[in-house]
Amino acid sequence: MKNRTIKIGVISALREEQAGLIEQMQDAITVQRGMRDYVSGRLWGIESVCVLSRIGKVAVAATTATLIESFGVTHIIFTGVAGAAATDVRIGDIVVASQLVQHDMDASPLFPRFEVPLTGLSHFFSDKQLSSLMTQAASQFINQDFLETVSEANRQEFLIDRPLVHEGLIASGDQFISTSLELNQINDNLPDVLAVEMEGAAVAQVCFEFGIPFAIVRTISDNANEDSPVDFVQFLEKIAARYAFGIVRQFFSLVQENKVHLS
Ligand code: SAH
Numbered sequence: 263m264k265n266r267t268i269k270i271g272v273i274s275a276l277r278e279e280q281a282g283l284i285e286q287m288q289d290a291i292t293v294q295r296g297m298r299d300y301v302s303g304r305l306w307g308i309e310s311v312c313v314l315s316r317i318g319k320v321a322v323a324a325t326t327a328t329l330i331e332s333f334g335v336t337h338i339i340f341t342g343v344a345g346a347a348a349t350d351v352r353i354g355d356i357v358v359a360s361q362l363v364q365h366d367m368d369a370s371p372l373f374p375r376f377e378v379p380l381t382g383l384s385h386f387f388s389d390k391q392l393s394s395l396m397t398q399a400a401s402q403f404i405n406q407d408f409l410e411t412v413s414e415a416n417r418q419e420f421l422i423d424r425p426l427v428h429e430g431l432i433a434s435g436d437q438f439i440s441t442s443l444e445l446n447q448i449n450d451n452l453p454d455v456l457a458v459e460m461e462g463a464a465v466a467q468v469c470f471e472f473g474i475p476f477a478i479v480r481t482i483s484d485n486a487n488e489d490s491p492v493d494f495v496q497f498l499e500k501i502a503a504r505y506a507f508g509i510v511r512q513f514f515s516l517v518q519e520n521k522v523h524l525s
Pocket of ligand 1: 317
């Protein structure tokens, strides 16, 4: 649809993943619904609603449906952190989802493993156009902002040299993956997974059901193994917030350029 007013819902699960965005908003108004604060206003000139979903699939599904039904968003993006699930995906890299799957969905033998009952689907596709803008935004963040945004000390601490941007499958479930055993089980059943987290596939399912285009972007905070709890906490404090803000800023500037062409 050309020239219709767009309103972007920006979801994060954790406070650090939303850092700086609310302060950046113009004419911000906060409304509470279902124990969440929905902050509406303009982000870099574009109508937006920012919200913290909290952690897990149910939390984010309720938040996504409310953004669509009560706040009338036309597009949704989710920014957050995730565990690495492939050998070439490293801490500090960015993964943009092309597809998402719920790794803990299992209604077999009634339905095939991973299939969301009555949808006929196990994998949900993100919106191609929004995701490609998101990949571009992530690359621009790495190329233009990364070195001045993340201090050398922090880069050294997390062994982040030149972060890569990946596009592919993200798996979500109601588990923080913190053992190699758990990660191996996911990899065995879903060999293409690049990253594991706890919300993306739920956003994908709700957006699919409401027909809302969405994109999911994740910065890798840990290796989804025994080191995860330590890496994760450190990373959130020192790095995640800067990535999230930087990527979203680049994304909004690309949306601004492409606004009339967004579907
Ligand atoms: N101790 C944290 C709990 C965060 S849960 C707290 O109290 O705030 C982990 C969050 O980061 C989820 O939102 C999830 O989407 C993402 N995540 C990062 N690494 C993950 C991993 N290894 N497994 C699952 N989710 C992960």
